[in-house]
Amino acid sequence: MQEDPRxxxxxxxxxxxxxxxxADRVAKQHAKGKLTARERLDFLLDRGTxxxxxxxxxxxxxxxxLETESFLGDGVVTGYGQIDGRTVYVYAQDFTIYGGTLSEMxxxxxxxxxxxxxxxxxPCIGLIDSGGARIQEGVKALGGYAEIFRxxxxxxxxxxxxxxxxxxxxxxxxxxxxxxxxxxMVEKQSFMFLTGPEVxxxxxxxxxxPESLGGAAIHTSxxxxxxxxxxxxxxxxxxxxxALSHLPSNNVENPxxxxxxxxxxxxxxxxxxxxxxxxxxxxxxxxxxxxxVDHGSFLELQPHWARNAIIGWARIGGYSVGIVxxxxxxxxxVIDIDAADKMTRFVRMCDCFNVPIVTFVDSPGFLPGIAxxxxxxxxxxxxxxxxxxxxxxxxxTVITRKAYGGAYVVMGSKYLGxxxxxxxxxxxxxxxxxxxxxxxxxxxxxxxxxDPAAERKRIADEYRAKFNNPYYAASTGDVDxxxxxxxxxxxxxxxxxxxxxxxxxxxxxxxxxxxx
Ligand code: HXC
Numbered sequence: 001m002q003e004d005p006r007x008x009x010x011x012x013x014x015x016x017x018x019x020x021x022x023a024d025r026v027a028k029q030h031a032k033g034k035l036t037a038r039e040r041l042d043f044l045l046d047r048g049t050x051x052x053x054x055x056x057x058x059x060x061x062x063x064x065x066l067e068t069e070s071f072l073g074d075g076v077v078t079g080y081g082q083i084d085g086r087t088v089y090v091y092a093q094d095f096t097i098y099g100g101t102l103s104e105m106x107x108x109x110x111x112x113x114x115x116x117x118x119x120x121x122x123p124c125i126g127l128i129d130s131g132g133a134r135i136q137e138g139v140k141a142l143g144g145y146a147e148i149f150r151x152x153x154x155x156x157x158x159x160x161x162x163x164x165x166x167x168x169x170x171x172x173x174x175x176x177x178x179x180x181x182x183x184x185m186v187e188k189q190s191f192m193f194l195t196g197p198e199v200x201x202x203x204x205x206x207x208x209x210p211e212s213l214g215g216a217a218i219h220t221s222x223x224x225x226x227x228x229x230x231x232x233x234x235x236x237x238x239x240x241x242x243a244l245s246h247l248p249s250n251n252v253e254n255p256x257x258x259x260x261x262x263x264x265x266x267x268x269x270x271x272x273x274x275x276x277x278x279x280x281x282x283x284x285x286x287x288x289x290x291x292x293v294d295h296g297s298f299l300e301l302q303p304h305w306a307r308n309a310i311i312g313w314a315r316i317g318g319y320s321v322g323i324v325x326x327x328x329x330x331x332x333x334v335i336d337i338d339a340a341d342k343m344t345r346f347v348r349m350c351d352c353f354n355v356p357i358v359t360f361v362d363s364p365g366f367l368p369g370i371a372x373x374x375x376x377x378x379x380x381x382x383x384x385x386x387x388x389x390x391x392x393x394x395x396x397t398v399i400t401r402k403a404y405g406g407a408y409v410v411m412g413s414k415y416l417g418x419x420x421x422x423x424x425x426x427x428x429x430x431x432x433x434x435x436x437x438x439x440x441x442x443x444x445x446x447x448x449x450x451d452p453a454a455e456r457k458r459i460a461d462e463y464r465a466k467f468n469n470p471y472y473a474a475s476t477g478d479v480d481x482x483x484x485x486x487x488x489x490x491x492x493x494x495x496x497x498x499x500x501x502x503x504x505x506x507x508x509x510x511x512x513x514x515x516x
Contacts, residue, residue, distance in 0.1 A: 017055040017072040021096030029096055034167060035233055037077040037092035040127050044237045045081035052079040059103045062136045071097040074105045078113045083241050086249055089117035092127035095167055099131035107144025114151045121250035123160040125240060132171025145172040152179035157352035160247045164240050165190035166233050181349055182243055183226040184236045185216035192219055221304040224338060242299055246313035246320045247353050254354050255320035262294040264317040264493045271485035275401055275426040282329040285310060285360055289323055292489045302342055309339035311346040317493035322350035325360030336367040340380040344387045351391035356496055359397045363407035382515045388416045392506060394499035396420045396492055399427040420495045423470035423479040430467035434460040
């Protein structure tokens with residue numbers, strides 16, 4: 001029997017849509033070592049779950065009258081599928097069609113999946129590969145970006161939004177990812193900048209290569225704009241799947257509970273000797289974190305930017321948690337402007353998606369000095385205070401060593417609403433370090449002494465004896481308990497279990513005014 005010609009026509013049209021910008025441009029994309037939009041979606045989603053929508057849309061405007069070819073799909077593949085059995089909405093820009101640039105109709109397609117994601121309480125993931133606003137569409141393309149930005153902002157904190165950057169992300173294209181929860185880049189393949197090398201050259205005459213302008217290394221270690229980088233597209237897409245496994249589909253769900261067989265009562269003896277007896281000798285907080293969380297579950301974010309602070313997701317006893325902490329082996333774990341920004345954004349991300357926050361504190365406080373004061377450390381530090389104060393998710397703090405001044409207050413003191421605060425026997429909880437305190441409080445006594453240096457040391461030693469242990473803070477109820485370091489894992493799991501149904505209503509308001 002002959003096939004209905006209408007079915008044959010549909011098949012032809014579908015095949016044409018799947019061709020993207022044509023075989024030559026697909027070959028060019030492959031020659032660059034890049035996958036096509038559809039190949040990427042196949043890799044991202046559970047096998048066979050992708051359902052495309054609006055594949056027949058074509059571009060509308062051409063203000064320059066270029067009479068360019070009209071391609072089905074208009075440079076973006078959109079639809080929905082599943083990741084680990086959970087629905088996600090996706091869009092993947094197709095570089096083979098006008099360089100994946102944003103047109104009015106491409107914006108319409110992206111907004112459509114964003115709206116569906118919101119309506120159905122599912123994450124939205126964008127695979128970005130784009131030359132920015134499509135020049136020939138003029139203001140229509142700019143309006144198209146604005147439509148996306150507005151949704152990015154309004155849906156923020158309702159559904160997770162993730163951008164995986166797999167090629168250029170130029171001009172307006174950069175702002176949508178920047179408004180989302182997570183940016184993942186590919187080393188030496190993805191670039192993010194507002195004004196590209198061509199524009200810079202035209203304006204300043206300066207020749208600059210895209211990698212040093214806005215490559216993955218720059219955005220994960222200098223600008224702090226991206227969260228993760230990967231060596232290949234496949235690895236980047238796998239990271240997106242992994243990130244999502246720590247998040248709920250929306251803000252009224254809890255994150256998935258996944259046990260990996262790691263014993264909830266496991267105690268790691270090495271923790272008891274992790275903190276050196278000499279308070280000036282550093283140790284590595286990452287070791288403490290790895291020993292406490294479920295084996296291999298720590299997904300550190302921004303590991304190369306503001307390395308004095310640590311953020312990332314992990315599982316503890318199967319519970320998804322956000323880890324925040326200091327790295328005492330980097331700048332003694334001091335809180336500077338970048339560290340404050342890094343921790344603030346993450347605390348807020350955890351709070352909006354119901355992920356409990358576990359904080360490991362070892363910090364001498366805020367970084368002193370003219371550069372920090374002039375750079376606005378007060379404003380940036382205030383963000384961190386704001387974020388911790390505002391967060392209503394379960395908050396558990398472990399003080400491993402120094403919790404001086406601002407570090408004690410900010411990093412989850414019970415006065416900011418921390419639910420459980422534990423201190424290790426090595427904890428030092430004080431307003432500031434012993435020498436500094438002696439100099440300020442007992443200056444007259446030290447100056448009047450026959451041997452000022454010896455007197456300063458005597459006073460500092462006395463101060464240290466009182467505050468360089470957790471028992472003074474425990475005696476005043478400022479920490480809930482002093483625990484052996486090896487007990488940290490079972491103690492945190494017990495706290496997470498007890499806090500599972502935490503109810504912490506906040507006064508109604510439109511929104512706070514965080515000092516951004
Ligand atoms: C229309 C574009 C385009 C654009 C690229 N193309 N950028 N078409 N508008 N903005 C087209 C090319 O003509 C080409 O078409 C195809 O996409 C691939 O581009 P190539 O240059 O051949 O690729 P490649 O060498 O890999 O370079 C990619 C690139 C470069 C780095 C993205 O094209 C580039 O620098 N583009 C301009 C980026 C930029 O400055 N955008 C800012 C726009 S203004 P054919 O037919 O040959 O395949 C903006 C403001 C928004 O976005 C502000 C909102 C707040």
